[in-house]
Amino acid sequence: MQALLVDLIKLRMPAGSAPMHRRLYECLRGAIQDGVLSVGALLPPSRVLANELGIARNTVLAAYRQLQLEAYVSSRQGMGTRVERLPLGRTARAMAFTSHSEPRKSDALSARGSRIVAMPRASATQWSAFMPGVPDVSRFPARVWTRLRNACWRNHRAEELCYGYGGHPQLREALSRHLAATRSVNCSPEQIVVTDGAHQAIDLITRLLGDVGDIAWMENPGYWGARSILEANGIGQIPVEVDAEGMRCVEPAAGEAPRFLFVTPSHQYPLGSVMPLQRRQELLSLAHRHGSWIIEDDYDGEFRLSGTPVPAMQGLAGGSRVIYVGTFSKTLYPGLRLAYMVVPLELVASFRAAHADLYREGRLMTQATLAQFIAEGHFASHIRAMRTLYAQRREMLATLIERRLGKDWMMHGEDEAGLHLVMRFPVALEDTLVAREALARGIHVKALSTYFAPGTPAQRGLVLGYACVQEADMVTKFESLLKALQAADRK
Numbered sequence: 001m002q003a004l005l006v007d008l009i010k011l012r013m014p015a016g017s018a019p020m021h022r023r024l025y026e027c028l029r030g031a032i033q034d035g036v037l038s039v040g041a042l043l044p045p046s047r048v049l050a051n052e053l054g055i056a057r058n059t060v061l062a063a064y065r066q067l068q069l070e071a072y073v074s075s076r077q078g079m080g081t082r083v084e085r086l087p088l089g090r091t092a093r094a095m096a097f098t099s100h101s102e103p104r105k106s107d108a109l110s111a112r113g114s115r116i117v118a119m120p121r122a123s124a125t126q127w128s129a130f131m132p133g134v135p136d137v138s139r140f141p142a143r144v145w146t147r148l149r150n151a152c153w154r155n156h157r158a159e160e161l162c163y164g165y166g167g168h169p170q171l172r173e174a175l176s177r178h179l180a181a182t183r184s185v186n187c188s189p190e191q192i193v194v195t196d197g198a199h200q201a202i203d204l205i206t207r208l209l210g211d212v213g214d215i216a217w218m219e220n221p222g223y224w225g226a227r228s229i230l231e232a233n234g235i236g237q238i239p240v241e242v243d244a245e246g247m248r249c250v251e252p253a254a255g256e257a258p259r260f261l262f263v264t265p266s267h268q269y270p271l272g273s274v275m276p277l278q279r280r281q282e283l284l285s286l287a288h289r290h291g292s293w294i295i296e297d298d299y300d301g302e303f304r305l306s307g308t309p310v311p312a313m314q315g316l317a318g319g320s321r322v323i324y325v326g327t328f329s330k331t332l333y334p335g336l337r338l339a340y341m342v343v344p345l346e347l348v349a350s351f352r353a354a355h356a357d358l359y360r361e362g363r364l365m366t367q368a369t370l371a372q373f374i375a376e377g378h379f380a381s382h383i384r385a386m387r388t389l390y391a392q393r394r395e396m397l398a399t400l401i402e403r404r405l406g407k408d409w410m411m412h413g414e415d416e417a418g419l420h421l422v423m424r425f426p427v428a429l430e431d432t433l434v435a436r437e438a439l440a441r442g443i444h445v446k447a448l449s450t451y452f453a454p455g456t457p458a459q460r461g462l463v464l465g466y467a468c469v470q471e472a473d474m475v476t477k478f479e480s481l482l483k484a485l486q487a488a489d490r491k
C-alpha cells in the first residue's frame with residue numbers, strides 16, 4: 001500500500017519552479033480533496049518518502065506540517081500521519097489554522113492555540129537565580145529615569161499622548177546614532193520601527209514578508225520564543241544545525257530555498273558562539289541568491305564581555321536582505337517592552353502602516369524619556385557598568401562550575417558574551433529532571449534539550465543566567481543547584 005502511495009505521489013507531483021515542499025503539499029492536498037487519499041489513509045513515513053523522492057526529510061516534514069496546519073491530516077507520536085475527514089462545504093482557505101476533526105468544545109483552545117501552549121515557553125517567575133536572559137534589573141538607574149520622565153511630562157506635546165506611528169522621532173534619531181556607533185548598523189532614523197519587544201518585531205516581519213506555508217531556517221538549538229511566533233503565523237520551520245560558528249550554511253536543494261533565516265549572530269542563543277565574518281558573508285550571499293530574508297536577532301549584542309565586537313550583518317549587507325532586530329529588554333529591563341527593527345527603506349511605509357493597523361502603538365512618553373536617556377549618555381554608561389558587572393558574575397559562575405564539577409562541565413567554544421552560559425553534562429543525566437529538581441529548591445534553570453527542535457538529536461545541559469544573580473548569593477544558589485544535580489542523579 002505504501003509503495004502504491006509513493007508511486008501515486010510521484011505521478012501527481014506538479015512540475016514548476018515552486019519550492020519542493022509546496023509542490024509536495026499541493027500534490028497531497030489535491031489527492032485528499034479528490035478522494036484519492038481517503039479518510040484514515042496513512043501517509044508514508046517522512047524518511048521513506050524523502051528517500052523515494054530523493055529530497056530532504058525536512059522538505060517532507062514541512063509539507064506534512066502544512067497539511068496538518070490546514071486540517072487535512074493529523075499526526076500523533078508513534079501513530080504516523082493520517083488523512084482527516086474534511087468538513088463539508090469548507091474550503092481549504094477557510095480551514096487554514098484549524099485541525100479539529102471533531103466538533104470543538106466551546107471552551108477548547110483552537111488547534112493553533114494547542115500547538116502554541118504545547119511548545120517550550122516562558123516561565124511565570126522571572127526574577128530568580130540562574131534565570132537565562134534576565135538582566136540585573138535592580139541596577140536600573142531609576143532616579144535618572146524618573147528625573148528625565150518628569151522633565152518630559154512637564155514639556156509634553158498633545159500628539160505624544162496619542163497613538164504612535166513607527167516610533168517617537170526622537171527615539172528613532174537617538175537609536176540610529178547609537179546603532180551606527182556601537183553595532184555598525186547602517187540606517188537612517190526613518191528605517192527604524194519601534195515595537196513592543198522583539199517578539200512583536202518578529203511577528204510583524206513574518207506576517208508581512210511570509211505567507212502560510214513559507215519556510216524559515218531556524219538555528220537548532222535556538223530561541224523557543226521565535227519558534228512559537230513562527231508556528232502561530234503558519235511558517236514551516238527547518239531546524240539547521242549550529243556549529244562553533246553559528247548557523248551552518250548549506251546550499252538548499254532546488255526549490256527548497258527558505259523565505260527566512262532566523263539567526264542570532266552576535267551571540268548564538270543559547271550555545272553562545274559569535275558568528276565570524278566569513279559565515280556572515282556566506283549566509284548573506286545565500287539570502288541574496290535565493291531572495292530570502294535574514295532576521296538578525298541582536299538580543300544581547302551590547303554585552304560582548306571580551307574581544308572586539310563583530311559588525312552586525314545588517315551593516316555588512318548594506319541593509320539589503322536583512323532585518324535587524326534589537327531590544328531594550330537586556331540592556332534596561334524586560335518589562336519596559338520596547339524594541340526596534342531596522343527595515344530596508346523600500347519597506348518602511350508598509351511596515352509602519354501594518355504596525356499601526358495591527359498593534360496600535362502607544363507609550364510615546366516612555367519613548368521620549370528613553371530618547372533623552374540615550375541622548376544624554378546614560379544608556380551607554382549603564383551598558384558599560386553592566387558589562388563589567390556581568391563579566392565578573394560570569395567569571396564567578398564559571399569558576400564555581402569548574403571547581404565543584406570540573407572543566408568538562410563547561411561548554412567549550414562559547415564566547416564571553418551576554419547574560420548566560422551553558423553548562424554541559426559530561427555524564428548521562430536528564431536535564432529536564434535537573435530543571436525540575438532545581439525549581440523545587442527555588443532555582444530557575446532551563447534544560448538545554450528544550451532549545452532543540454522536536455525530533456532532532458538534543459544535547460543535555462543547563463542554560464544558566466548569571467546576570468541576575470547577586471555576587472553575595474552566587475555560592476549559595478550554586479550549592480542548591482548542586483543538590484538538584486545530585487537529586488536528579490539518584491532518580
Ligand SMILES: Cc1ncc(COP(=O)(O)O)c(C=O)c1O
Binds near residue numbers: 264334
Ligand atoms: C534570543 C532572544 N531573542 C529575543 C528575545 C525577546 O526580546 P523581547 O523581550 O524584546 O521580546 C529574547 C528574550 O529573552 C531572547 O532570548
